Amino acid sequence: MVKLSIDGRETSASEGSTILDAAAGLGIKIPTLCALKDLNIIGSCRVCLVQVEGEEAPCAACNTPVREGMEVRTDTPQVVAMRRANVEALLDSHRSECTSCARVDTCALRKLAADFAVGESTCDMPAKGAWNEDFPLIRDSSKCIKCMRCVAFCKKVQHCAVWEPSGSGTGASVAVKDGLDISEAGCALCGQCITHCPTGALTARSDIDKVLDALLDPEVMTVVQVAPAVRAAWGEGVKLSREQATPGRMASALRALGFDRVFDTDFAADLTIMEEGSEFLEFVKSDKPRPMFTSCCPGWVRFAKLHHPEIVPQLSSAKSPHQMMGALVKNTLREAAEAGGKKRIFCVSVMPCVAKKYECDVPELSTEGGRDVDAVLTVREFDRMLRMFSVDCAALEETDFDSPLGLSTGAATIFGRTGGVMEAALRTAVSILEGAPASFEACDCTAATPEHPWMEKELSAAGLTVRIAVASGLGNTEKLLNALESGEVAYDFVEIMACPGGCVGGGGQPIRFNRELAKERTAVLDKLDAEDSLRMSHDNPDIQKLYKTCLEKPLSHVAHEWLHTNQEE
Ligand code: HC0
Ligand code: SF4
Secondary structure, eight states, rough: EEEEHHHHHHHHEEOOOOOHHHHHHOOOOOOOOBBTTTTTTOOOOOEEEEEEETOOOOEEEGGGOOOEEEEEEEEHHHHHHHHHHHHOOOOOTSSTTTTTTTTTTTTTHHHHHHHTTTOOOOSOOSSSSSOOSSSSSEEEEEOOOOHHHHIIIIIISOOOOOOEEEGGGGGEEEEGGGOOGGTTOOOOOOHHHHHTSSSSSSEOOOOOOHHHHHHTTTEEEEEEEEGGGGGGGGGGGGGTTTOOOOHHHHHHHHHHHHEEEEEEEEHHHHHHHHHHHHHHHHTTTTOOOOOEEEEOOHHHHHHHHHHHHGGGGOSBBOHHHHHHHHHHHHHSSSSHHHTTOOOOEEEEESSSOOOHHHHHHHHOOTTBOSSSOOOOHHHHHHHHHHHHHOOOOOGGGOOOOOOOOOOOOHHHHGSSSHHHHHHHHHHHHHHHHHTTTOHHHHHOOTTTTTTTOOOEEEEEEEEEEEEEEEESHHHHHHHHHHHHTTTTTTOOOOESSSSSSSGOOOOOOOOOOOHHHHHHHHHHHHHHHHHOSSOSSSGGGHHHHHHIIIOOOOOOOOHHHHOOOTOOO
């Protein structure tokens, strides 16, 4: 037997066997196209490339025999980039006719091309037509089947009416309203048209290449954060059951992609409660116009700015947890990066959201050193990268997020569903006001469902009574705004999430055609919250430490610099 290591795992394999055989013995998947065991091991397709320590050139795993002491890497960004280039080269000389091909469901090249996000259209129509490729929402008219689902959803559910039917008869199609550029059409970027499109005519801009470039750059420290609602859905795209797709396995999956630090947006959600909660306690004592609105959903903030600018001064000044995490990463990790020989930090986030791709570009959300989040991947892009890197997710051990920006509470986890931000805020606000832990039942906002325009409740603590409301979906939001404007209702604090059900139903989540999965994913988050030993944001010991060592107290000068913004700019 020959002893060797693959991806840092020791193994032994019989003399004369190949790296491919030894990797299979460890359950490590290496893609292949040409290999046919014992019959054809010529290494011609080059998609099974691996790197052997000490050797300059990569080699084909299928026809390289194992050697004593060999150290093999199958999972580095360099290996993935080479495999990807080879799949692309194969496609260059392959007539792709996927929709009518007899092998559409079983073609191994098509599967690899999809996993590596490469391939060319064979349709004569111009791809995409004229489109603003910088915008986070991409429309490819050559893939539109004129079903009008996007038109209906955008108008009837989200009240944005960005899309309209155009032409008639055989020339019927869909266009951006009034012939506008998409960036000027009032699109909130909720991404609901994407998740309700039956084909690939509507997609989110892919930022995978940007992230791969950073992972390949030895001078860059790569940091990733992952949003609350991702833990409820990431397994769907890599065929994990809900039981298998745990947060711990998700942290390991992110490490398998090569990120240097793996942090949890949930930590910053706890921080948001401290900042936004403190802001609200000051607000209720003031005579400012009611209500104060949450500002953590960029789809909602964009909708407010584009469609209801009059309420923008009432948005909380707290940045979203996503941007707070970016600010903490860029402002507190610089020394650690330099000590590790890295010249800059590249901060990536994995989000259930398309609007977050826009949020990280908003100049007012940067801190001193420049932009705080460099690239946003949707859950679909994350899943695709896992397939690209051939990560066997089911086999991953569970690991913790990195410290100190990785520890969180159940209150942060429920941010990912409608009512969760409000519920988390109430748990902390009531506890602080009464000097004793709040009752979870009293703070429960789960009655906020996508089926009712909004939920409302009144809560009293320490002689203070607050009227709160929660809405998700922009059509429901508009109904609530109209009722506020007409004086039919009055509230002190309102939570809005642009997507029906909140981020669990986000426009960047995995797509299952004709299935609305927000409720199922909400149950995952609620279970994680119920099982958490910490369920109130102010009990997070790492948040307490952060205030002691760095931020002093909520709403301090440094907290304002890093964690707040002027929404009116
Ligand atoms: Fe959400 Fe968030 S809860 S908006 O839906 O507040 O995307 O999951 O990351 O930032 O935390 C999305 C999800 C987040 C933010 C958090 C909030
Ligand atoms: Fe993004 Fe969540 Fe807002 Fe939808 S509800 S736009 S997923 S932040």
